[in-house]
Every structure is written in C-alpha cells, then in structure tokens.
Amino acid sequence: MKKEANKITRKEAIKKMGKYAALTAVGTFLILNPQKSQAQSGTDPCDPGGGLDPDC
Template sequence: MKDLTNKSNITRKEAVKKMGKYAALTALGTFIILSPQKAQASSPPPETGDNPF
C-alpha cells in the first residue's frame, strides 16, 4: 500500500492562505446575516407598557 500522506501535505503558507479565505467568507456571511438594519427591520415594534425583562 502506498503512503498517500506526502500528496496531502501542504506547507504552512498554503494552510494560512486557505484559512484566510475561509475566515473572510465566514466574516462576510456573518455580517450579511447579522446586519443591524435588516435585524431592526424584521423585529416587531415594541409594545407600550411591555416589560422586556
């Protein structure tokens, strides 16, 4: 059986580059999903006399 670990090894520089792409994509997705303007627009208006606690 051949040793396949040599083909799957990547350098530290390549790993950091790949992780940077994933981190950027995750940050962008999180920013879009948790956008304050969209969250505020989709929340119901507060009722008067309602205790939030």
C-alpha cells in the same frame, strides 16, 4: 511502498484559512445585519418599554 499524504506548507494552510475566515465574516455580516434585524423586529420604539426614542 507507501504513498505520501498530500502535504501543504504552513504558508498555504494560512492562506486557505484566511479565505474561509473572510467567507465566514461576510456570511455572518449578512445574517446579523443590524438594519435588517431592526426592520424585522416588530417593536415600535414609541411603545412603553420599546426603547428610549426622544421623539416619542
């Protein structure tokens, strides 16, 4: 006698994939948050070649 493998339906698989996709999106957003990246960049927009800030 052979044991049957644990099988899940297509609907259950899609549901699980959706959870992983949501978790990945949140993690990516936290890592690549634009405000946090800009604060850590160390470049001054008023430096030559640092950006096109009209207030400088």
